[in-house]
Structure formats: structure tokens, C-alpha cells
Amino acid sequence: MLEARDVKLAFGQTPALRGATLAVAEGEIVAVMGPSGSGKSTLLHCLAGILVPDEGEIMFDGTRVDQLDETRRSTLRRDRFGFVFQFGQLVPELTAEDNVALPLLLGGARRAAAVAEARPWFAKLGLDGLEQRRSGELSGGEAQRVALARALVAKPRVLFADEPTGSLDSLTGEQVMDLMVDSARAQGTTVVLVTHEARVAAYADRQVIVRDGRVHALAAARGAS
């Protein structure tokens, strides 16, 4: 469903990916692990159509993402993908509710419909009563749950999460991961999760390691012996 085939990408003279290959199945939760500078975030950005590789292919549902122009990749990201990052994702001027509704509004939904769709996520993610707060009035964990709701509200086919618990303490990070996994499974969303934390990666069905710009598939899928 989503695949990187022998992807290479360099930033100037510095190679970030040196032939990375990864296939992700529909509905699968895959954790991409690796040390700092290994290329794991670069791989996520290539899979998500944010970066275009120098060589290799990115396939999503039979489409060569790397061959799409920026406008089409932008549409793909908006309509099919959701994103959760480590820091600063919420629009500070908007309320939490408007932040969650934002992808629907950008997709052309009317405001009332978008807000109506956004609202149930607050109960689902334990955010009741915080709808009218702005990001500066939310704790780190609350802001990250709002970001998660915003990433999932448009029912994306793939959720890309880059160090989603990186700025949270262990317990708050666990809450976010519990909610992410439960929500993604409930709506059949595929998840590509970049993390350097093994405890976070353990939530995934499968873990791969990126080392020196290449992907090493190691752990067996969840439930396999």
C-alpha cells in the first residue's frame, strides 16, 4: 500500500538515505527506529511526499508519489495523510476545536460540518471541556492529543508520526500512544511511526531500524513466534 523502493537522498554532499526500502501494508502500524542522524525522519518525509528522493521510488496505492508535482503531492498529503510531529503543530491563534476542524475546512467542508465532525474527538481523546482553549492554554500532553485528533479527523489512509511522544513524560507519552493506536485501528488507518524510543516502538506491529540510510527489518510482526 505504501512503499519506498531503493530510495536515495542527499542533502548537499551528505547522504541521508542510501537505498532505503520499506513496504507498509494497509492498516499496519510500523515503527521506524534508529539512532540520531540515521535517516529515519528523512525516510518518513519521503514516504509522505514532503521530500522527493534523488533516486528510487515512492509508491502509494499504485501511484508514483515521487513523480507527482508539488501541487499534487500537497493534495495527497491533505486528503490522504495525517501528521503528528514532536513540537509546535497547532495554530496558536485558533481554538483547539478549530485546530481539529482545520483539515476538514482546508478540504472544503463547511465550518458547521467541520466543527460537528471535530467535536466527538474531544471526548474520544479525553479532551472534554478544552474545545475553546488555545494551544498556549494546553499542557504538552493535551496539545499532542489535539494534534492527534487533527491528524485523524479527516480519516486519513496513513498517519505519519515523527517522535510524537518526544516532548512528553513517560506516562503522558503512553496515553498519547494508547490513543493513537486505538484510534488508528478503529478507523483502519495505517501508521508510520518514527521514534528513537523502544518503549514507543513496542506499540507497533513491526519495527524496522534505519542505520546509515538503509532499512534493516528485524523484529517479527506482532503475534508471530
Place this chain on the structure above:
Amino acid sequence: MSVPLTLLGLLEREPSHGYDLKRDYDTFFGRGKPLSFGQVYATLSRLARDGKVVISDVEPGEGPDRKRYVITDAGATEVDAWLTEPVEPEPHLQTVLFAKVVLSLMLGRSAEDYLDLQRNAHLRRMQALTDIKRAGNLVDAMLADHGLFHLEADLHWIETTVARLDALTKEVRDA
């Protein structure tokens, strides 16, 4: 896990019968390794012999008589001492990992292949513990967390060792 001290601790809470002690032990401490009745009664007999518990009364029943055990002052002192002493920190697993890595290098084998296998095994165990944690109650979650943090520490060591393998290889082979 010290079974005698844990049973003593349960008796410090309240006097109890062997059956109830086994039930409480299994509920809180025996995850995956419940006590056998034989082990419970053998332990209680030893504790009674050593003066740490006494039998307060015996109730006749349909089966064997039910003995009610009560902790003594000596038993309570031992529980108190146990609960206030830190456990000896034991870097047990790391020494095995270390020995396997160094021996692999000495024998010209791939330590990296071994570390990859070990990382795989650790990650799979962490997946299993995460599943237990997500499906269970708070007691399960705390036990799983203990395992998860230890496995994570091992993984940090594995990653650091992988990064140092070239230097370590040279040091081991030059020695």
C-alpha cells in the same frame, strides 16, 4: 521474588489461611507463576518452625483442617527490615550480553549479527509486555513497566555497543 518474605508481608496485613494467602499472592505477585498449595504450606511450616508465624486456630472443614496463621513480632521485624532495605542492584543480563559480544569478536564471529538477534528478541518481548500492559489492570501495567524499562536499558547498551564495535574489535584482537 522471595516467597517466604512476601507471604510474611501478606500476613502482616492480616492473619490469614493458606488458601487465602495463595489467592492474594497469585493475584498480585504470581503473574504467570502461581504458587502451588504444596509450596504455600511448606513455606508456612518453615516460617512456623522459625518462630515467624504461629497458628492461631484450626477450623475443621469438609477437607483438611483450615489453619489460621498470624505473624509474630520476629516475623514482623523481618518484614520491616526487608521493606526498608534497598535491593542489591544487579546488572545481570548485561554481563551475559557482554560475554557473548566479546567472545564473538575473539572467535572472529559477527558480534553485530548476534546483537541484531538480541535486539529482535528484546523488541518482541517489549511488544508482548506492551500488549499485557494495554490489556491488563494497573498491577499488570506496573509489572510490565518494570520489564519494559529494563529491556529498554539493555537496548540502549546494545545500540551503544553496535556503535563501538569497530573500536572494541580492535581492542579485543590486539589484547
